[in-house]
Amino acid sequence: MNIGVFLSAAELGEQYTAPAKEFARLIGEGGHTLVWGGSDAGLMKVVADGVQEAGGKLIGVSVEFLHDVARKNADEMVIARDLAHRKAELLLRSDAVVIMVGGTGTLDEATEIMELKKHGLHAKPVVLLNTAGFYDGLEHQFRRMEAEGFLPLPLSDLLHFADDADAAMAYLKERV
Template identity: 80%
Template sequence: MNIGVFLSAADLGEQYTVPAKEFGRLLGEGGHTLVWGGSDSGLMRILADAVHESGGRLVGVSVSFLHALAREDAHEMVVTDDLATRKAELLRRSDALVIMVGGTGTLDEATEILELKKHGLHAKPVVLLNTAGFYDGLELQFRRMEAEGFLPLPLADLVHFATDGRAALEYLQERVRSAGTR
């Protein structure tokens, strides 16, 4: 499975790096391909290192103004002209999507992916990986949006919330497997 992951390129503490490394290990051991922002710094590097060391494939999608930070040993590296094209390329190349911890860039990517799904422009499973409770407030906001009628479909059809990488991967595998049998 090609798993697109949106996450931070910042250097972060163990509460985020340890779960990222574990998730990367699970992806690699499962023979999956990581499709990610292509950066060789921060949390992106930690995730990619774990995938690579565990036998997984790396497909980076960088953007021209960040290309100097791109990982050199990725199996494939695509460089786009702008962030909008980068998001579209990440979505196109992924069978499933995971949103890990991140800042405004990750939040932008997450909301666009969910907005496209809400409008039926893709049907790929999306997991919000809520490491160390990072997205507790966002989950609460989404639940309020659903309860007050702001979402035209059930929240569970839009995004799945997982607290660890194993649960995220199991959900994705099940969703992709059941979509293939329809």
């Protein structure tokens, strides 16, 4: 399975890197391929390192203005023309999507995927990996949107919240 992972390229502490390493190990040991933003920095590097160390493959999708931080030893590296093209390529090459901790870019990617699913333009399973309760507030907001009629589909049709790597991988295996 090609697992698209959207996440931060920031240097983060052990509360975020340890669960990321665990998910990376599950990807690699499961014989899966990581499809990610191609960066060799921060949490993106942590996950790519973990996948490779566990025997998995890497497909990176970077953008021209970030080529200097693109991973050199990925199995495949695509250079997209802009961020919109990058998101499209990441989704195209993925059988499933996992959203890990990140900033505004990751949030943009997550909400775009939800919009695509809402309109029937994306049907792949999506997991939001809620490491250390990072997305508790976002889950609360999404549930409010659902309860107050802002989502035309049940939230569970758009994405699944998982608290740890094992739960995220189990959900993906059930649906791909």
